[in-house]
Amino acid sequence: MRERGRTRRLMGLGARTGGAMLKTRLGGQADWRALGEALFEGLSELKGPAMKLAQVMSQWDDLLPPDLAEELARLQRQAEPMPWPRIRETLVLQYGDIDHYFSDIEERPFASASMGQVHRATTHEGDTVVLKVQYPGLAEVLESDLIQVRRIMRLGRWFKVPQARLDALFEELAVSLREELDYPAEAAALARYRKRYQDNPHLVIPEPLLELSGKHVLAMRFVGGTPLRDLATADDATRQGIAQTLADWLTEELFSYGELHADPHAGNFAADDQGRLVIYDLGAVISVPEARLTAMMQLLDATLKYDPMAMDEALLQMGGRQGQGAPLSLYREAAECVAPLFAPGEQDFSDVRVHRRLRELTPKVWAAMDRLQPPADTLLLSRALNGHYWNLVRLGARLDMHKRTAPLLTRARAA
Template identity: 85%
Template sequence: MRERGRTRRLMGLGARTGGAMLKTRLGGQADWRALGEALFEGLSELKGPAMKMAQVMSQWDDLLPADLSEELARLQRQAESMPWPRIREALVLQYGDLDAHFRQIEERPFASASMGQVHKALTYDGDTVVLKVQYPGLAEVLESDLVQLKRILRLGRWFKVPQARLDALFEELAAGLRNELDYQAEARALARYRERYACEPRLVIPEPLPELCGPHVLAMRFVDGTPLRELEDADDTTRQAVAQTLADWITRELFTFCELHADPHAGNFAVDARQRLIIYDFGAVIDVPHERLTAMMGLLKATLDQDPMAMDDAMMALGGRQGQGAPLSLYREAAECVAPLFEPGEQDFGDVRVHRRLRELSPKVWGAMDRLQPPADTLLLSRALNGHYWNLVRLKARLDMHARVAPLLDSAGLASPR
């Protein structure tokens, strides 16, 4: 689609989204299912930053209306693939004569995503590799797409989100999207993580192939596995082993290396026959400064103590509060929802009662947006943690979060939770 037509279509989707939000704000009932279907159809075809943003939103299961969330979630597993001739153009631009490099390239994609799609190939040495191919022309339309996304984000003013905060959120989102177009940086991240976890027997990270990598194509050895999203009906032993590995890895990333894998899309993870967790995609890895981590642990400690005043102090320290009047009753309800997950002993992440209560809080959270604001420099971090949490939910994880969190709070200079 030409850039002008693409912009016009994004503007139309933005206007439709804004209309639904305005109707809800005025006390009406929006047709979230119809909006979700329209967004799925339009963004699946357009791909790029707008589709990526919708995938991010779909991971906020506890904030979005259920019908809208369900439709957007389809973008994570049913997105339209780009026709092979366009992908072949990108491969020829990278390699020149494809027959000189590969014995065979499968025209049907192995996976499709918002910024690129993956094709399996066979080298003349007999190795099966995967080629992550950036959609042709994506870099050229990125900035015009971001202009439209910025306009859509401005709808947040209807929920009393200050313009300065919206601008800061946009800049963090934009930086993350631009970074995801740098496939050479992702190849370096793959190599770094392979070295970091070389002695971890429960993790598998594919090997990048530098001689076949370029600005718009990332090549790595093929590692077969069952996608994480297909494990919901797996046997309990497998699910619990994978959940434990995922939780251990996230904890180590944050508290040992001060980094976090920031694209928890379930399609980026799989499990091999030995129950090892495979991590395919490293296009989004973010630094987590120690002081930011300490402030977040302060909020967790106050939440586990179910102390609304301390929660407000922690929110202020995070930059997540403004205006007058702390929403103490909302803090109290939120703490009552979250605290049970951190009680001593194994807690069941598959317990739908917890998620139902969180979803019931969503209207109250939106209603308090004049005082509660997402910290401007933690958009990607919050999104990543939320997405990893929902992956644990889908695995029906049973984890002793009390035992996991207590030493971390102690090391941060905070007392263990009651």
């Protein structure tokens, strides 16, 4: 009965979203604020794949109507936690006698996400740990939820996104969600990253506690910090230090290890009291083949040279674009938006002129989406990079991207 109720609510939210989009497509004015409020309320309670999709969409705040983007962004910071009695069900399922393992567990979570929430606990030895608790029953309803998410995503065809691209995006989303429920795999990722970066003085990765972890709960040693989304009021030195570390870490991840943290939710990162970057969540890590990185850098190289023909060819080689491709003028405008971020010297990621140009370009990109198509196997990668970019924007980062990318471009040209 509970599963059928979820399905009905998801179908209702999907229908309401489709109605707003159709009204806009027919020349009317949709109440995006009201839709956003309804989605926030419904998805905050339901959790799961649809909430995750909405969180992904909220990171594209240069694409969505501002009122809708603002409401969906609340899902990343204000989503209502699941009541303690339901969470306790999962803890009992994992541990049996909870009191045997912990002297205290805080009933109010200090983090709540789409697939689980985090509670602070104290062991009988006096150690403070955090418990990432999977929402009860979510694994059982995941597949039926995904069916409804696929139906909602079909609305993307109204934006001229071919069905094959939507199917590819859905498959990437489905795989990532299934992996997020694999807590033993995340514990292994935490251990791998701790070993990889054990000598990096600027990074902190919590220690997984395998003896307290299992299929439904991931236990980690507590690491305090100020969430990235709350660093807007921090001093400039702290923000710039975190931004530098984040950019360096992402570059090293991609080009030294062929991996990328694919859940750039701002709540997954923090700054500790020593100004180090804390990476809390490694439930979504994707591999990025060397050939894909080379192709991406070749596209960037063409972009920085303001060469629209080379940009079109690079996109074609990556498996994107259809027919005659997009108008060359669109490529030129894209280059004019992107290239300034890679000019020699420090570039200010909080420069509103850059965001204004990107916002003005977005409708033109979507108007040409039937010809200008992103490669199907890079959609999750692109979404992750986009999210990390906006984290740098939130930090007001000032970075020398020219210096950082110059050797990578040289390597791509030689490939």
